[in-house]
Amino acid sequence: MGASRAAAGIVVSRVFGFGREAVFAHHFGNGALADAWRAALRIPNLIQNLLGEGTLGASFVPVYARLVEEGREEEAGRVAGAVLGLLIVVAGALAVAGIWAAPHLAAVLATGFVGDDRVDILAGLLRILFPATGVLALSAWALALLNSHRHLFVAYVAPALWNVAMIAALVAAATAGLMGVDLLRALAWGALAGGALQLCFQLAFLRGVLGAVALSLDYRMRGVREVVGKVFPVIGARGAVNISALVDTNLASRLSTGSVGVLGYAQTLYLLPISVFSLSVAAAELPELARDRVAGRDAVRKRTERAASTVLFWLIPAAIGYIVFREEAMAVYRTGGAFGETDAAVAGLVLAAYALGIPASGTSRVLSSAYFALGDTRTPARIAYGRIALSIAASVSLMFSLDRHTIGDLGLGATGLAIGASIGAWAELALLKKGLAQHLGNVALGGAHTSRYLASAVLATGVGLAIRWALASAPPLVAAAGSIGSVAVAYLWITHLWGVSPPALADRFRRWRRG
Template sequence: MSRVLRASAIMAAGTMVSRVTGFVRTAVLAAAIGTFALGDAYNVAYTIPFILFDSLLGGVLSSVVVPMIIRRQRSDPDGGRAYEQRLMTLGVLALTVIAVVSVLLARPLIGLYSTGWDPRETEVAVRLAWYILPMIAFFGIGAIAGAILNTRDRFAAPMWAPVLNNIVMIAVAVVYYLKLGDAGADVDTVTDADLALLGLGTTAGIVVQCAVLVVALHRVGFRFRPRFDMRNAGLDEMGRTAVWTFAYVGIGQISFLITTNLATGAGNRAPGAGNSAYAYAYQLFQLPYGIIAVSVITAMLPRMSRGVADGQLDTVREEFASGVRLVSVLLVPAGLLLMVLGPAVTVLVFSWGNMTVEAAVYMGNVLQVFGLGLVPFSIFQLLLRVFYAFGDTRTPVFIALGNVAVSATLSLVAYHVLPARYVVMGLAFAFTVAYVVGAAVAWILAARRVGGLGGRRVAAGLSRMYLAALPAAGFALAVLWVTQELSGLNALSSAVMLAAGGGLGMVLYLAIAHRMRIPEVSSIVGMVAGRVGR
């Protein structure tokens, strides 16, 4: 427990700064381009490179490459160095080709993820995609470097590098807004030079992020030397394992394709309640997950992979159990507080520049729905790492099929039944239900694989955490009601709600949980007290 806690705390510090600066980046960008036609065009163009990366490489890195590198480090006479060189060579070549081809196919890619756009909005999105799509190569090379760093238990650089990317993008968005002001959100008047500033600035941030990771890899002794002897690269083994990963990611992208098209369609019927609202709310939903859960997941996978390689299933069970407890102890109150304070968060962040309070409140309503899914989504991601530690990428595919079936069905029902303004909230609810079901199924299958995951003990622990968190949520709700009665909902009152309701609510939760002797809270309190006492 203490080892995972220390490693996670180190990563969480970098991740927190990364997510907070990303939070600022999102707010500044929304203020500059709004959430109407231009905002939707940018968000679709910006999302496509990540879709392509995840579809073609991202899932392989997280589920296949790290365990395989660790096995090669233990079995190869050179400690896996040649294998890493071949992997980096293959990655550079493949990612360059993917980036070039994606730029050439920018127009059909934009058409795939948009519904009902007029020609001008489509043209703006395509032009932005031309500038943004090349970042696939830099993002991918940085991700490979980060994966190799993780196998050496070097987690700091991958967590801190995105901070520089966010800083670059914040500067770009500020320059854009200062240059154009309120006209910056008008898709009909924005010029090619303005779009170049947005697009190339976005790519520049990823280039800086990649450079940081490559330098960090060099500092731990990795020296890149192109190797083209791919017969010894273990591609057959990787291919057999990765084919299921590609299937898993492909299934996930079908779900994303459905969601994006339904959200853009809803935005055409109810301006301001479309894809940008969904995308920004989802980014805020990812903030607590990224700070807390990603750090634990990143530390877990190499250790569980070593446990599997050594035939020590007890180690796998203990690493997983520690991870679930550490993740849940902070995400349980975070999810409840998001459900209460979602609009306060989005009004404080988004009611500036080319945004309105009404649009920000709507995003907050979407965020409240996402808050329901914070804990099951995070536990689902932890469960996937159990399968990946065994080199099993097939089982997650069938779980993903179930997720997509649930999500797509509920999303289509929401689109055709709900008023246009509530469709995106319905999409967020479909996402939540899908991950509740997916986590339950994944838990049953993973428990069979490792001989039990202590479900009753985890359920008892979660129940105690929710009991400790309910007074905090009630306190936040009282602060919300009093503040809104006194001054309404604006940026200043939202700041008060978050500081008093969110900040003091979390303190109240920690105090109650510590009093209830929830061990993970006691470990966190003890670690913080030890640091303060030094």
């Protein structure tokens, strides 16, 4: 149930996120301004994720959940207040430093922009977005506490407010006649306002759960020392995907104009199934894994296997669907505005390349949670560093040669970056599984069900192809909804008939059939 509530919240947030992306694509398409915006989001997102959800989820939640489970609520509250106080200081200092160093960061973040207008646009956007970084990092503290108390829907639906504020700012500014860089700056101010709105919503709900939290900077408290001691290894492990995205942005800036933008459009879709089905499961299971540690490592292994099987159940068809129906997936951006057919074609190829690594990326999130619950934060960090190095090496070896091939005026170099990311994802999964065996024994990833997940996804894809053929003359959004929706329905039905649906889903099927 916990994963279902988290997934529901993420779905709502992602729906508004796609609305934001569609409005952005309509106004900016995939030109130089889109490149600047995608790059501008990278550093604030990196700091937010490293200080916030990624780090707090893996370092703070296990400690806090254990204290609550042991009946030490007062001590847990003091730890929460101290962590918040330290986070305010660190996030605030980084935000101020980011505003001051924005021109230098812009040149480092996107070296390929140096020498044209994009680097100045990027620096201006960073000055607005860095304060939002601190606000969103504090929001992640609230998310971690809501997770620990199993209020998962509220925790993950809150970012919808961030997306709503950005949509409202962009639409209002465009209606007022703003264009170009001025319109982009309005979007950045909307992001700052949305972060504040998101945090206020979470704090209002959290106050009803915890009451007042006493702020402090007591880093010597035992629980706080334990959290701080895990921070840096966790940053390496949880932050791998963010650091990799930062490197990808820098590399893409060296490719043809539009490559950073097209990479961002593809990544938004790529992250959707991972967020809904992997992040939700990992978020729900991390506190439970920490509690299961008291019961013994066999309990941790069994819970990890169930979580991995659930993630693979959803991510295998998602990966195949993105590869086969990549053009239909891009229909969300085709609103008759600046995002054109060439942009959709190249972004679709990048999405297909990312899709190759979706099952590995999602499952790695679950295995990392098992390590963190067992108190081992260093092994996932070391493996994450190796993943980044391998991804960069593979990307660099592919991207420049692929960029010489074009669709219209847009090079295919970004596809090489996505292929490199997928190669790194599978290597990371293999190493995480091997290392976890030393703690828990062999951890089965999906077990005998995996082959049936794959077969079911292939059969369901056949149904989707038939529907796509039947809807060939329909509007793009209708054809996309029909073909992709039919794949989802067929997959759920086939796996149910074969008896390989996750237990919670199988129970819902039985209740539905009984009426």
